[in-house]
Amino acid sequence: MGERGRQTMEETWLKYILLVDRDAEDAFVSEVLASAYTLGWVEPQIEVLTTENGYDYAEKTDGPVIAYLFEPLRESEAEHVEQLRNYLSRWGEQVRLKEVETVTAENESWKETFHEVQVGDWWIAPTWTPPEALAQARHVLWIDPGAAFGTGYHGTTQDILLLLQEWSPAGKRVLDIGAGSGILSLFCVKNGARQPVFAVDLNPQSEYQIRVNLANNDLAEDAVEIVLGDALEPDVQERLPREADLILINIGGDEDVAMLPLVRKRITQGGTVILSGIVQWNRDKVLAAYEQAGFSLVAERHSDEWVTVMMKDARE
Template identity: 70%
Template sequence: MENMWLKYTLLVERETEDTFVAEVLGSPYTLGWIEPQIEVLTTENGYDYAENTDGPAVGYLFEPMQDGEEAHVERLQAYIQRWNGHVTLKEVEQVPEENDSWKEEFREVKIGSWWVAPTWTDPQALEGAEHVLWIDPGAAFGTGYHGTTQDSLLFLQELSLTEKNVLDIGAGSGILSLYCVLSGARQPVYAVDINPQSEYQVLVNATNNHLPDSAVRVVIGDALLPEVAEKLPERSDLILLNIGGDEDIAMLPVVDKHIAPDGLVILSGIVDWNRSHVLSAYEEAGYRLEKERHSDEWVTLLLRKITMK
């Protein structure tokens, strides 16, 4: 008999989102993801979103069915009462544990000589795999499926990371940061993200990969702000940015301040039609294009800081 899960669609008021996520992560419910109500737009910088800032975010919770649906819903309604109407149930759906369940949306993927896989992956699917990076999806961006992440990982596999100082801006769930640690980078790797949930997810995934919490130092906030920048390492041999073309340009002062002589930068989140704009900004600042990769409309650049002799 097929095991069934309940998928709950919730409306979460913005001022409650952080506390809701923090508490749910320690509850019997499984948090799928939180997303704003948005419309996708095409812009000069790639893609943007028209977000309904006045409306609530949409959250998805899951739990295995053990009783009738009505009993589960009653318990959930009682659980969300603690948020005094700021969290409401919109929809309930029964989904099979296999094929269409939330876990089936996140499968193992081979990137170069490495596999990125959630911890529930069938061991037979990874039989013979030499390198596995265990990443469970959560409230922070980053599952390994997007072309920008994959191309960044492919570049990283071409580099010697042993004892390199690494700064990862836009770290999300920590895929690139943790790969660097597992490949011999100097600890801690610094992982910066504006999403407060990133810290929890990076630490979960560090544990998944049998790494100590100290392997990655998570810094929450915008790296352009002085109070965040002061927490970053003085010099980094490698800086990673996977945040968007215009955002990569905006972050150039931070990159320039923290890059070591002859250091490398991987820029991603760029679209074809913004590539020249991003590359020109970095070339004017003294960076040389070493290589680039393309996945559909997405571009990833590997650059080196030119040191004047």
């Protein structure tokens, strides 16, 4: 099992760091995935903010995203770079080569960042995990993070998984907002949620990675309905289920509050919402908004400064 998806890698690779304008991102990613280049991942540029309560971070929405491409070194570096520049020329200034690195077995070395992690009775593991590392594991969810960066390492994700093990999603209609690589959606499917589970994410890479992880876990492709876009947009909401018994939102405290009208509209009577990505100094604001809308606090978990809450629709 731990050998799933393993490939024979070249010894030396070229790593290209690109700046991609946001309005070209979808088309660029789609085309690169079908090209001879290996797309490692795409990430936004992050700005660290210092506040009176500590630190926070924000995505820079007015600049390009960063894309990482790889290819095995078979000719001179200069020849490879020239070929890449010719390939990128179709996007003009929308895609720019920022930096080139020569790395050893990059497609294997970057995987060292991601390893198996135990969360309650479950293990979250990439497919390249050595079998002996999971010899005693009872339940394994195979997650290759890829470009969508849902690894299972972050405290918010682990706290949601722990809550889902205490309050099973079995038989529930699930809406997962901010799905990333699909870790929470797939966990719900594997634990008896009604299919399809709806997984929503802004990142265009999310669809590809969720499909990879469905296959990794021997799950049917239609077990998860993938919806790309902003769940606050009316055209995206038209593609969401009319009712959900369980809604998961793991984005950020302000985003949790922004999603409240959608949650209120789609949650079934007596349904449950799990909110995460909340920092301690934003907790009271999030809880107050949801309590005012008719939800009551059921459970709460903390990981460092991060807060995860489970709230239940308290309407009679």
